[in-house]
Amino acid sequence: MSTLTVTNHNRNVTNFTYVYPVLSRRAGGLSIGINFNINNACNWRCIYCQVPDLKLGAAPEINLDLLAKELRQFLNDVLHGDFYERMNVENEQRVIKDIAIAGNGEPTSLANFDEAVQVIAHIATENSIFPKSHFVLITNGSLIHRETVQNGLKILNDFSGEVWFKMDSATKEGRALVNNSAQMNEAVLKNLTLASNICSTKIQICLVDYQQRGFLESEREGFLNFLTEIKAKTLIQNITIYTLARPSHQPEAIDLKPMALDVMQNFALEIQKLGFDAYAVA
Numbered sequence: 001m002s003t004l005t006v007t008n009h010n011r012n013v014t015n016f017t018y019v020y021p022v023l024s025r026r027a028g029g030l031s032i033g034i035n036f037n038i039n040n041a042c043n044w045r046c047i048y049c050q051v052p053d054l055k056l057g058a059a060p061e062i063n064l065d066l067l068a069k070e071l072r073q074f075l076n077d078v079l080h081g082d083f084y085e086r087m088n089v090e091n092e093q094r095v096i097k098d099i100a101i102a103g104n105g106e107p108t109s110l111a112n113f114d115e116a117v118q119v120i121a122h123i124a125t126e127n128s129i130f131p132k133s134h135f136v137l138i139t140n141g142s143l144i145h146r147e148t149v150q151n152g153l154k155i156l157n158d159f160s161g162e163v164w165f166k167m168d169s170a171t172k173e174g175r176a177l178v179n180n181s182a183q184m185n186e187a188v189l190k191n192l193t194l195a196s197n198i199c200s201t202k203i204q205i206c207l208v209d210y211q212q213r214g215f216l217e218s219e220r221e222g223f224l225n226f227l228t229e230i231k232a233k234t235l236i237q238n239i240t241i242y243t244l245a246r247p248s249h250q251p252e253a254i255d256l257k258p259m260a261l262d263v264m265q266n267f268a269l270e271i272q273k274l275g276f277d278a279y280a281v282a
């Protein structure tokens with residue numbers, strides 16, 4: 001018998017290709033994950049990334065019929081079968097909190113991202129999943145300028161969905177170090193503006209303590225300056241600060257520690273002073 005716990009994020013627990021269950025402590029129930037990046041490919045390489053054998057690249061061509069079949073089958077098992085019993089899920093956790101497009105790489109790199117979002121929305125609607133459960137896209141936000149991604153966000157918005165937009169640094173050096181990305185603030189602001197004009201968008205900041213350097217003053221200052229600009233120019237209101245919850249699968253893992261909670265909480269207070277709703281989670 002398998003046991004699904006908050007620490008078990010094994011994407012193979014149900015033997016599906018695209019659909020996987022996660023018991024989410026943060027969400028307080030079952031999160032149904034959708035993984036388009038079955039090749040473990042991403043256009044970034046974050047040093048805290050938990051994807052094993054991460055490669056540089058995009059999501060491969062998707063089999064939409066298989067995605068639909070798996071999601072139908074899984075929802076049927078959760079809603080009408082004995083999924084929770086088989087997985088030993090505690091009673092208070094037996095609720096579908098969200099369907100989250102996340103997975104082993106950047107989901108918006110899928111060539112027909114909008115079609116895949118439509119398939120998920122259609123099957124969730126057939127099963128009366130929304131609006132009781134949320135529809136979430138977890139993204140690094142770097143490809144929002146693509147038309148297919150914006151079309152996908154429009155569908156997400158039709159189902160009151162949310163974009164969780166990763167922003168782990170607001171400096172060139174910080175992004176190069178943490179995300180191995182050369183993206184500049186101008187491009188990030190443009191994509192944040194596009195995303196938040198289409199669909200409710202939240203910023204997710206992952207802070208890690210690299211080589212025991214703690215939270216560098218240059219990073220703190222970069223964030224506060226950039227967030228001031230974001231506040232003035234976008235509709236974004238919510239920011240979550242989090243840290244390493246599980247070991248990184250990247251070579252830098254040995255040099256990484258979770259950021260101290262008090263450092264994250266103090267930073268959240270500073271962000272609140274800019275007018276955002278900001279909080280830190282351990």
Ligand code: SF4
Nearest residue numbers: 042044045046049105
């Ligand atoms: S964006 Fe996400 S999947 Fe891509 S490297 Fe970073 S943490 Fe991993």
